[in-house]
Amino acid sequence: MKRNSRLSLALHTLSHMAGDPDRVRTSADIADHAGTNPVVVRRVLGKLRQAGLLSSEKGHSGGWRLAKPAKDITLADVYLALDERFVSGASDDAGPPQCSVEAGLQTRVAEVLQEIEESLVKRLSETSITDVHPSSCSYCDN
Amino acid sequence: MKRNSRLSLALHTLSHMAGDPDRVRTSADIADHAGTNPVVVRRVLGKLRQAGLLSSEKGHSGGWRLAKPAKDITLADVYLALDERFVSGASDDAGPPQCSVEAGLQTRVAEVLQEIEESLVKRLSETSITDVHPSSCSYCDN
């Protein structure tokens, strides 16, 4: 796995689930397929569970499945569930800036970034998991 | 300085320059004011120079200044000059994916991200450096 791969892992897994919703998958299966570690999978999918996109069950014959129809899960849901923000404030200074130019800047730039973040989420909410699922999918034929 | 501070540093510096365009600033001056290192400043401003936003001169009484009027420099210019991509493909896998679902996903998701990237740049291009410069700026009174 590479950097910032949480979104990739989440989408990949959701897409597979969309193609075969009844199958329950263990984190080991998923990790195997995605080339990563079960713990990493549980970390990422745990966020999706908190957001109500997935459900998990412990114990024998437990595992992960979609918590609602794939068509009702949008890219925005996934994006927000992972607490990822492409457009971050980029200013984590300790306390208020000493420089008046910097202070004014932060306010103005934050406004623009906020706008952009909103339009990004809006756009993401227009695409569902089924929309990004390949129409010709060899896994769906199983 | 904190993480992903290149954009902050660039905007901060450009904003100062917009307020007093004739003044030539050394990377040491700028670093001092921004609380960072001259080499870091040259790294970041070097990108802006490559993009034609700034010019630099070597030797005695050298330094940095705007290469064109501040009102003609937009946030998009800065964003693009720094090679920053808020919306990154998030897929740096080695070679083509083995999994057909993954392959289809990458294509579709890339399309959406591309759209978003374009609208982001479009929005950024509507705001110039002078727009984010504070109207009441103590430095402009010098």
Next chain:
DNA sequence: AATAGTGCAACAGCAATTGTTACGTATGAT
């Protein structure tokens, strides 16, 4: 010549993410 700058490369330090191990807990199978 001396001085004051940029340009660049190499390396150290730091922070965030990912990978891994270990252990607790819950649940179904036997």
Next chain:
DNA sequence: ATCATACGTAACAATTGCTGTTGCACTATT
């Protein structure tokens, strides 16, 4: 009941990207 299986979580190692720092070459002004 007991066992096997799978999630949940904490702790730590490994990796990676960015920032900070030092050093030196090169250039232009004085």
